[in-house]
Amino acid sequence: MNRVLACLFWLAVGLVLLFITLPLAVVVAASLSPSSAVTFLPWEWTLDWYGALLTDRWLQPFLLSVRIATLVAAISGVLGILAAYAIVYERIPGATAIMAGLLSPLSVPQIVKGVAIVLFLSIIGLQGILGTPALIAAHVVLALPFVTRMAATSLANFDGNLDRAAQSLGATKRQRLQHIVLPMIKPGVLSGVTFAFIISFNNIPLSVFLVRPGDTTLPIAVINYLEYSLDPVMAAVNVASMIFILAVIFLFEKIGGFSAQLHGGSK
Amino acid sequence: MNVNRCLPLCLVLALGEAPGPAFAETLIVNSYGGPYESIIEERIIKPFEEKSGIDVVYDAVGSAAQDYAKIKATKGNPGFDVGVMTASQSLQGCKEGLLEKLDAAAIPNLGKLAPRLSEVAGPCGAVHEVQYMSLLYRTDKLTSPPTSWSSLLAPELKGKIILPTFQNIMAVFLLEIMSVARGGDMIDNVGPGFTAMAELARQSIGFEQSSAILESYIKDGTVWAMPFWNGRAQLLIDQGVPVDYVRPKEGTIPLIATLNVPVGAENKQAAMAFIDFFLEKSRQEAWVTGYKVGSARIDIDIPDDARKRQITTEADLKSLKLPDLARVADKLGEWGERWERDVVSQAK
Amino acid sequence: MSTIALAAPAVMPAAPARTSAYVVLAPSCLVLTMFFALPMGVMIGMSFTDGETLAPTFAHYQRFFSDGLSLAGLYRTAMMSILVALSVTVLGYPIAYFLARSRSRWRAVVFALALAPELAGVVLRTYGWLIILEDRGFINDALMNLGLVASPLPLSKNLFAVVVGLTHVVLPFGILSLTTSIQGIDPNLERAAQMLGASRLSVVRHVILPLSVPGIVSSLLISFTMAASAYATPALLGGARFKVLATMIYEQVLFYIDWRFAAVMAVALLVMMLTVSFLGIRYEARRSARRSNREGERS
Numbered sequence: 001m002n003r004v005l006a007c008l009f010w011l012a013v014g015l016v017l018l019f020i021t022l023p024l025a026v027v028v029a030a031s032l033s034p035s036s037a038v039t040f041l042p043w044e045w046t047l048d049w050y051g052a053l054l055t056d057r058w059l060q061p062f063l064l065s066v067r068i069a070t071l072v073a074a075i076s077g078v079l080g081i082l083a084a085y086a087i088v089y090e091r092i093p094g095a096t097a098i099m100a101g102l103l104s105p106l107s108v109p110q111i112v113k114g115v116a117i118v119l120f121l122s123i124i125g126l127q128g129i130l131g132t133p134a135l136i137a138a139h140v141v142l143a144l145p146f147v148t149r150m151a152a153t154s155l156a157n158f159d160g161n162l163d164r165a166a167q168s169l170g171a172t173k174r175q176r177l178q179h180i181v182l183p184m185i186k187p188g189v190l191s192g193v194t195f196a197f198i199i200s201f202n203n204i205p206l207s208v209f210l211v212r213p214g215d216t217t218l219p220i221a222v223i224n225y226l227e228y229s230l231d232p233v234m235a236a237v238n239v240a241s242m243i244f245i246l247a248v249i250f251l252f253e254k255i256g257g258f259s260a261q262l263h264g265g266s267k
Numbered sequence: 268m269n270v271n272r273c274l275p276l277c278l279v280l281a282l283g284e285a286p287g288p289a290f291a292e293t294l295i296v297n298s299y300g301g302p303y304e305s306i307i308e309e310r311i312i313k314p315f316e317e318k319s320g321i322d323v324v325y326d327a328v329g330s331a332a333q334d335y336a337k338i339k340a341t342k343g344n345p346g347f348d349v350g351v352m353t354a355s356q357s358l359q360g361c362k363e364g365l366l367e368k369l370d371a372a373a374i375p376n377l378g379k380l381a382p383r384l385s386e387v388a389g390p391c392g393a394v395h396e397v398q399y400m401s402l403l404y405r406t407d408k409l410t411s412p413p414t415s416w417s418s419l420l421a422p423e424l425k426g427k428i429i430l431p432t433f434q435n436i437m438a439v440f441l442l443e444i445m446s447v448a449r450g451g452d453m454i455d456n457v458g459p460g461f462t463a464m465a466e467l468a469r470q471s472i473g474f475e476q477s478s479a480i481l482e483s484y485i486k487d488g489t490v491w492a493m494p495f496w497n498g499r500a501q502l503l504i505d506q507g508v509p510v511d512y513v514r515p516k517e518g519t520i521p522l523i524a525t526l527n528v529p530v531g532a533e534n535k536q537a538a539m540a541f542i543d544f545f546l547e548k549s550r551q552e553a554w555v556t557g558y559k560v561g562s563a564r565i566d567i568d569i570p571d572d573a574r575k576r577q578i579t580t581e582a583d584l585k586s587l588k589l590p591d592l593a594r595v596a597d598k599l600g601e602w603g604e605r606w607e608r609d610v611v612s613q614a615k
Numbered sequence: 616m617s618t619i620a621l622a623a624p625a626v627m628p629a630a631p632a633r634t635s636a637y638v639v640l641a642p643s644c645l646v647l648t649m650f651f652a653l654p655m656g657v658m659i660g661m662s663f664t665d666g667e668t669l670a671p672t673f674a675h676y677q678r679f680f681s682d683g684l685s686l687a688g689l690y691r692t693a694m695m696s697i698l699v700a701l702s703v704t705v706l707g708y709p710i711a712y713f714l715a716r717s718r719s720r721w722r723a724v725v726f727a728l729a730l731a732p733e734l735a736g737v738v739l740r741t742y743g744w745l746i747i748l749e750d751r752g753f754i755n756d757a758l759m760n761l762g763l764v765a766s767p768l769p770l771s772k773n774l775f776a777v778v779v780g781l782t783h784v785v786l787p788f789g790i791l792s793l794t795t796s797i798q799g800i801d802p803n804l805e806r807a808a809q810m811l812g813a814s815r816l817s818v819v820r821h822v823i824l825p826l827s828v829p830g831i832v833s834s835l836l837i838s839f840t841m842a843a844s845a846y847a848t849p850a851l852l853g854g855a856r857f858k859v860l861a862t863m864i865y866e867q868v869l870f871y872i873d874w875r876f877a878a879v880m881a882v883a884l885l886v887m888m889l890t891v892s893f894l895g896i897r898y899e900a901r902r903s904a905r906r907s908n909r910e911g912e913r914s
Binding site: 118122125127128130131211212213214215216220221224225227228229230 | 295297299300301324326327328329334337340341342344345346347476477479480483
């Protein structure tokens with residue numbers, strides 16, 4: 001009985017993992033398929049579709065997405081640290097309410113936020129900032145709660161005794177912030193910033209309303225292209241952008257070493 | 268931690284402007300993807316760039332209706348200088364003051380267009396091509412060419428047709444022509460049209476929005492017949508796909524495509540220059556033979572076999588039915604709901 | 616995601632709140648006001664006003680409840696989200712249990728496999744499903760080549776396709792919340808039950824499942840809210856025949872150009888999500904209240 005159950009359990013785990021990896025495997029296979037009909041013949045493959053990516057059509061949206069995601073990560077990183085500092089470290093009055101306010105965008109669906117922003121900007125006559133500026137602002141709204149929460153959690157878990165010890169040894173507040181607090185919360189903040197980069201880079205529901213012709217982000221360029229064609233260039237562009245994201249995570253991981261946090265299962 | 272040191276460098280690289288000629292004027296043209304893109308690129312945009320020294324950025328995003336929505340959301344400053352739309356959006360945009368009025372002083376070639384066609388698009392649209400909705404079918408699957416729109420309802424075509432989504436203006440045109448075929452009219456009495464569309468929906472394998480996806484179904488033989496723009500239909504024939512198209516006996520509706528300039532366009536002068544260039548006799552000839560469409564210029568020289576199947580004369584145009592596009596635009600919301608209720612729900 | 620509350624701040628060195636603290640808070644508040652609070656307010660306001668006269672009206676809401684299409688869209692959204700929530704939780708559970716309990720070297724591999732899709736972005740995964748499920752896709756091609764079916768099975772452009780696609784998109788989040796919850800169950804309880812002669816099956820049924828209910832609830836909630844607000848997956852896999860509120864909102868903004876009605880739909884979606892989150896929060900509150908009661912009785 002127990003053995004049957006164990007077998008069933010392993011079967012379930014295997015099937016779910018298959019379910020998870022199947023579409024990714026299919027896309028990778030499609031990106032290497034020599035004909036424009038998606039095929040799965042492992043002995044016939046080509047990198048031509050990846051070559052097609054090195055044109056303005058894909059490079060421009062890619063560069064724009066990278067630029068926006070970088071700015072979003074930087075801005076929401078700085079704002080998130082500042083907000084967490086004020087709320088957790090300085091413990092300003094009404095901290096809980098303010099924190100709830102800062103996290104409130106999380107409870108609103110992205111598509112609703114997107115519509116709200118585009119309607120608001122057009123109504124008050126700020127339609128001029130639709131496009132890159134609006135994209136950056138909207139993505140910051142999206143990412144900021146995550147970054148703030150991660151920074152706040154790091155600050156809250158941080159051992160106050162270290163800070164007090166430094167204080168009694170005569171360290172100024174500035175010195176303490178620079179040499180104790182910031183290094184201690186760095187992994188948490190970095191994982192927040194990485195997350196901000198990824199959600200901006202991959203975002204669709206907000207961007208779909210805010211992009212401007214000639215300034216299209218990569219995911220939007222991809223869904224627009226899907227309207228016209230299902231050819232393997234799509235697969236190649238998707239695989240390439242996944243590799244890029246993995247590289248970014250690797251880079252941030254090298255700087256901050258936050259994977260320990262992720263593996264701890266805390267989310 | 269070398270990475271720490273190179274991070275600022277990466278940031279600078281990421282944030283720096285994309286490489287490209289910053290000195291040249293740029294013109295942003297918003298249009299369609301698929302075959303349209305490669306043909307306009309080769310026959311119009313490249314020659315224009317060479318002649319004028321203006322850099323053209325081509326944006327293939329969105330349908331005509333979606334482009335118009337962007338123009339409206341941005342109060343006439345959608346980020347592109349020239350939009351490729353249709354007569355419906357030209358009329359609507361003029362009425363709402365979102366599109367620039369075009370005149371022959373800035374665009375001399377505007378004067379060379381057939382007046383009847385120019386009028387259809389109103390003062391804000393420059394008609395750069397004319398197509399019509401044809402009935403496209405597989406010659407290897409159908410024993411005899413269809414003659415009527417009702418042929419789409421033939422039992423042998425069960426599960427072998429596909430329909431455009433309501434977002435594609437072709438759906439509206441098909442609805443109207445079916446309405447006329449069933450004794451209704453094109454604006455006020457479209458009930459018969461909806462009844463017919465419901466029957467078509469039951470017959471179809473579903474709905475697709477973009478022409479590129481629609482044509483992929485007939486190319487691979489999944490679908491044997493469907494309504495399609497005749498220019499795109501001709502392109503398929505030229506590619507060697509075993510298809511042909513007809514203008515059914517009930518008549519059909521033309522698709523009058525226009526070039527438009529949003530009122531807030533940043534580069535109006537270049538936009539006007541681009542439109543004028545597109546309307547030049549030689550460019551219209553290149554476009555008509557390249558994208559296989561008709562032209563509003565009747566003075567162009569094109570091979571007879573091309574002329575025969577396209578709309579190039581006033582007489583051709585008169586043979587087509589033309590709904591009052593401004594009134595159609597007002598009806599879209601109502602019809603869209605009815606389409607969801609009566610037509611989409613009928614598909615298998 | 617809305618249900619995750621901030622951990623209570625630990626005790627910090629006592630420092631009097633100063634104006635500088637407010638100053639550093641200002642930029643966040645400014646950004647959120649300008650690009651979140653005000654837009655939301657304006658949008659909700661728009662849903663209650665007439666397009667021409669700006670007079671207050673319920674007409675758009677009346678239309679929402681009476682046109683038959685919007686409610687159908689709402690129903691499809693709810694149906695889809697419930698199915699996604701259930702399938703994410705059911706599929707995620709074995710993986711989560713493995714991740715929480717296993718100490719084998721495969722754990723890292725399974726962890727990476729389970730979470731990797733999240734990094735790939737929604738489009739890649741949806742595109743993957745599109746080429747698998749399409750009429751002319753992977754599965755139908757294979758079935759037709761083998762002669763098992765004469766015409767393609769209806770695997771795409773319907774509820775099924777959207778649920779499959781969204782389940783895949785949301786699964787990593789479900790797995791994470793289930794894993795956290797199962798990790799919190801004391802393994803000794805399982806061991807004790809087994810030593811007392813309970814079969815593996817009854818351990819699962821009477822010990823693990825009941826104790827992981829909070830994780831199940833949070834997985835259901837996260838999946839529901841993520842599914843209800845997804846745009847790209849329903850748009851690409853649902854097509855014209857399976858429209859949900861998110862795709863209908865997009866259509867109202869970018870095709871019909873009816874902003875007020877789009878605002879109404881957005882409000883409807885928001886209310887649905889907030890209701891579900893509220894139910895989750897209330898459940899959580901009741902449970903902890905019950906627990907503290909019980910503990911109170913015991914002591």
